[in-house]
Amino acid sequence: MNIPFAKVDCSGNEAEYVTKVLASGWLTTAGVAAEFEKRFADMVGGSFACAVNSCTAALHLGLEALDVGPGDKVLVQSMTFTSSAEVIRYLGADPIFLDCDPLTRLITPEIVAHALDTHPDAKALVVVHFGGQAACMADVDGKPGILSLCKAKGVKILEDAAHAFPTRHAGKRIGSFGDVTCFSFYANKTITTGEGGMVVTEDKDIFTRVKTMRLHGINRDIWDRFTAKKANWEYDVVAPGYKYNMPDVNAAIGLAQLERAEEFRQKREDCCRYYHKHLAGIDCLELPGLTCEWSDHACHLYPVILTENTPIFRNDFINALADKGISTSVHYKPLHRMTYYREHYGLKPEDFPNTERIWKGTVSLPVYTELKGEELEYICKSIREILTSE
Ligand SMILES: Cc1ncc(COP(=O)(O)O)c(C=O)c1O
Known part of the structure; x- marks a missing residue:
């Protein structure tokens, strides 16, 4: 026997959709990525989705849009991949590391309540939905969940859902709870685009900021610039953004994977x-x-x-x-x-x-x-x- 740890399944419409993109002559971010964003948002019950080239990029953009910056403190569990914490450092903020539940590896409302008491200056919390199971976001049996606890203290929530698509909690999909939720489409994840990620939010302002910072802080999509009839050279840079967009080639794989999620x-x-x-x-x-x-x-x-x-x-x-x-x-x-x-x-x-x-x-x-x-x-x-x- 030779049993790998993980194996990608691209036996659906992946090759057909990628071939179409190759034939279209436009390989980078455009209509296919937009379609992938729309379908993904529908599937997780979120209002706005922005496709990027990794979950790490998604976490970075999400935290930036939550206004985390130099000197801020962000709570995060130690039992996670480095991406969940490194993005805090990207922004000059400091992680405060938390222990987790011994059986589920999740943070619990009890752990969060204690952390919020011990660190009243925390600006945000990164919640990792470890292994594909949701942390307790919602109130259960009259007991406050992570959402209520953080809301009461004005602490923002970034959900690291790299493992959690499709995951449900309290009758809803992960992607429709916190301020920002980030997904991974890395090759060994539950669906893949080779490399890729998605930011999902209910907040239009967060979405606009994420979308702008995803592409150099430019105030228009490249796609707009090349399809507009007039003045297609013109764009403005409103912030020093990043280069985190998802190309259509990858999004095409994502559309086929979504069909079989x-x-x-x-x-x-x-x-x-x-x-x-x-x-x-x-x-x-x-x-x-x-x-x-x-x-x-x-x-x-x-x-x-x-x-x-x-x-x-x-x-x-x-x-x-x-x-x-x-x-x-x-x-x-x-x-x-x-x-x-x-x-x-x-x-x-x-x-x-x-x-x-x-x-x-x-x-x-x-x-x-x-x-x-x-x-x-x-x-x-x-x-x-x-x-x-x-
Ligand atoms: C919990 C967690 N968060 C974030 C990431 C980063 O995902 P990506 O490789 O898409 O940047 C991973 C990757 O394995 C992960 O396991």
Whole structure:
């Protein structure tokens, strides 16, 4: 067996749509990207969407549009990819790192309430919908969710939904909650454009700022400039913006992927459910904690944890699986352990007990649409062989 950790599924209309763009003679951002934005906004129930060339770019633009700047403080969990925090530094602001829930790897309303009390000067919060499951944004059973808690303190919310399309929470799609939500279409994500991202917001002013800063701070689209009948050279630069636009070639792949987003989600759900059923009961293996129905989960990741009584260390376990032809990954080495953040902010592992426990034992298993039944069976059998005497 040779089972990769992730595998892209481009067996739909991707080639046809890309070929059309190539034949059109216009490869960069234009009508296809606009169509992708419109369809994506419809699917997540958001009002405005702006396609960019990565989720990192989306997070940067989103935070900039929320007016985060030098000296500001932004709350973010340590258990995440560096993009969630590096964009805070791009703007000269400082991240304040938070521990996460031990089972779900999400921040909870309790963690947020405590952080808001301890850091009353925080300007914004980055919420990571880890693995494809939503953090508790909405109020539940009369208890305030993350949205209400932040609103009460005037703290802005940037949602890092790199893992969370399509994800539902409290009957709504992720993309229709906070001030700004950012998605990733990197090659191993739940849908892909090769590289790409999307900013979604309900706020027209935020949208306008994101759109302007996406392309050099120019006050018109390139597309406008080349299609307008008159004065097509004329444009103004209203801010020192960035070069973050999504080309039509990539958007064409995105349109084809969108058509199959629900089918993809269902197939990933089938993989996760299989693991959940067939890996249950292994003494030293903790399965991911669920706070929602499977059908509301994007099922981007299936991360398990080797607990303290494991007969084998995490890295040896990864190697043992690799020897059997099974590739895995680790989500994540936390940011408080990364040299830059650790040294710059004097971070200590003991301040992140839940994150530390997760990190020491975490391994993510393969999840993708083309993973076959016999491969899932082989993965589970291999894990049992390595971890138990069965
Ligand atoms: C939680 C999280 N946020 C942001 C990103 C950045 O996404 P992109 O590669 O599209 O910039 C990633 C990428 O893996 C991620 O996992």
